[in-house]
Amino acid sequence: MAEQNNTPVATEKIKKMLERKKDKTKLSLRMCAHCTLCAESCFLFMTRGKDPKYMPSYKFINSIGKLYKKKGEVDRATLEEIGDIVWNDCVLCTRCYCPLGIDIPDMIALARSICRTQGVYRQYDK
Numbered sequence: 381m382a383e384q385n386n387t388p389v390a391t392e393k394i395k396k397m398l399e400r401k402k403d404k405t406k407l408s409l410r411m412c413a414h415c416t417l418c419a420e421s422c423f424l425f426m427t428r429g430k431d432p433k434y435m436p437s438y439k440f441i442n443s444i445g446k447l448y449k450k451k452g453e454v455d456r457a458t459l460e461e462i463g464d465i466v467w468n469d470c471v472l473c474t475r476c477y478c479p480l481g482i483d484i485p486d487m488i489a490l491a492r493s494i495c496r497t498q499g500v501y502r503q504y505d506k
């Protein structure tokens with residue numbers, strides 16, 4: 381993750397980004413039946429002891445789901461927590477499968493984009 385950033389969170393910017401995919405996000409969150417059927421399609425879940433925090437549904441609900449439920453009104457600590465999920469716990473390989481058709485990678489990618497605009501991202505050159 382980037383070094384400590386004390387810049388205030390630009391919540392208006394986050395709200396605008398959420399608004400662009402509001403319908404899809406809302407539908408995805410409503411549709412999720414918490415059935416865990418997506419879990420075994422994620423290699424990170426399978427290779428990290430089946431730790432629930434690597435379940436695709438956990439990752440999308442606790443990233444974009446959190447941003448959506450808080451309507452973008454998040455503090456930096458929350459953004460950092462979300463950043464840890466979307467940058468460290470998912471590689472956006474797009475292999476996760478939801479029988480209900482939820483586009484989990486797209487939801488996590490949106491959370492990544494939002495984090496990036498607020499300076500919360502992974503630095504690969506360190």
Ligand code: SF4
Nearest residue numbers: 412413415416418478
């Ligand atoms: S994302 Fe799909 S497969 Fe995963 S828990 Fe939700 S409904 Fe089930």
Ligand code: SF4
Nearest residue numbers: 422470471473474476
């Ligand atoms: S996109 Fe993320 S959640 Fe989906 S299978 Fe790949 S690493 Fe797992």
